[in-house]
Amino acid sequence: MYIGIDLGGTNIAGGLVNEKGDILVKHSIPTGRERGSDLVIEDIYRVIETLIDQNNTGNEVSGIGIGIPGISDPHTGVVLVCVNLNWYNVPLRAKLAEKTSLPIYIDNDATVAGVAEFQVAQAGKYKDAVILTLGTGVGGGILVDGKVVSGHHGIGSELGHMLIGEGLYTCNCGRNGCLETFASSTAIIHYAKYLIAKGNASSMTQATGGDLEKISGEIIFAAAKSGDEVANQVVDRLVKYLSIGIINIVCAIDPEIILLGGGISMAGDYLLDKVNATLETLKYFKASPVAKVEIAKLKNDAGIIGAAMYAMIQQ
Structure with missing residues (x-):
């Protein structure tokens, strides 16, 4: 106990x-x-x-x-x-x-x-595995040979802070370009507001009664599924950089499976299908398999x- x-x-x-x-x-x-x-x-x-x-x-x-x-x-x-x-x-x-x-x-x-x-x-089925929690930020957890890996200083699983590109805002850690500034709910809300503020018409404006502070991940994904152009730009950017992050993890660890958790994972197969399709275009050994990517089960x-x-x- x-x-x-x-x-x-x-x-x-x-x-x-x-x-x-x-x-x-x-x-x-x-x-x-x-x-x-x-x-x-x-x-x-x-x-x-x-x-x-x-x-x-x-x-x-x-x-x-x-x-x-x-x-x-x-x-x-x-x-x-x-x-x-x-x-x-x-x-x-x-x-x-x-x-x-x-x-x-x-x-x-x-x-x-x-x-x-x-x-x-997963009942101990996988020994080499990674979880990415896509919420307000992006967290990470790593198992190698069934053991938790956090590194000598305890920061080895901070996958949300791998540098992935030049972002629109500075991460809480003080740097620009962290994965969580592209693949978190904070990131997609920030980008949606940015695009709308530039004059792009979006159904999200009506969905929030014109108050862009009310935009949420749920609203963004619902708008994307209905064909909203701005929302689809936001989701496509998320998928692109999340997939780059996943490929970087594969380069370093080559896990058997990567699970996606956190609030963004509630998009389910809609998100998963886009990520898996993008991973196929990004993997560096085209003939070799890449880690399975699935949605986490526990909430x-x-x-x-x-x-x-x-x-x-x-x-």
């Missing part, structure tokens, strides 16, 4: 998870990130304590896994940077260790989501399940 904590900018979500990846109990509270790291860590412990109190299975909790939207040092458990929470060099493991004797394992939220997908949803619970399974794997 393990506890999985999905630490997000909006909520701290946790669950008691068994060795099969089933969530037995869940508990969630608002993050309140503006309060600072000390109070948020107090609330993480409150979630842990609540889950332990609700554990009536008769099985002891063996460890705690935490997925964070940032980078942590795998050796010390220090959160090096977490932009969405405004955390820098926060000793998360050490502060929680003051309150619990349970072992604590911390990694990137996309990495642990990948663990959930590959260990639970909102991937972070909780993955954090718990990550703790189990690390032990």
Whole structure:
């Protein structure tokens, strides 16, 4: 039995998870990130304590896994940077260790989501695999020979920050050209607003009542499917750069499968078919197969399940 904590900018979500990846109990509270790291860590412990109190299975909790939207040092458990929470060099493991004797394992939220997908949803079928979470940003998780790979400094799976081209805006990391400035929901919304502001007519203007701040990924894909020219330009640009990123991953790792998760993946086969068609034109050994690309199966619970399974794997 393990506890999985999905630490997000909006909520701290946790669950008691068994060795099969089933969530037995869940508990969630608002993050309140503006309060600072000390109070948020107090609330993480409150979630842990609540889950332990609700554990009536008769099985002891063996460890705690935490997925964070940032980078942590795998050796010390220090959160090096977490932009969405405004955390820098926060000793998360050490502060929680003051309150619990349970072992604590911390990694990137996309990495642990990948663990959930590959260990639970895919039942360990794939040993060399990658997940890309296409949400507000782009996260990544890597498995090689069935083991999580985050690199010596814990930043090896930050696939959203591979440089992919010259973008329209600067990434949160401070550089221009990161994959997440092309392939995230933030990126496609930014590009749609940019094209409309240049005078291009679009049904998205009517769909939002003229308030372009209301444009969402869902609106963009719906407009593209209905034949809207601007929306199709946005989707085509997303597909182009996402596919370049995937080919770069294939060059470096040659995984068996790459899963697409996050909010943009809700476009399903409509997105997947376009990406797979583009990959066929981009692959460098034309006669050889490229990694399968599929939509991730787990949705909102991937972070909780993955954090718990990550703790189990690390032990």
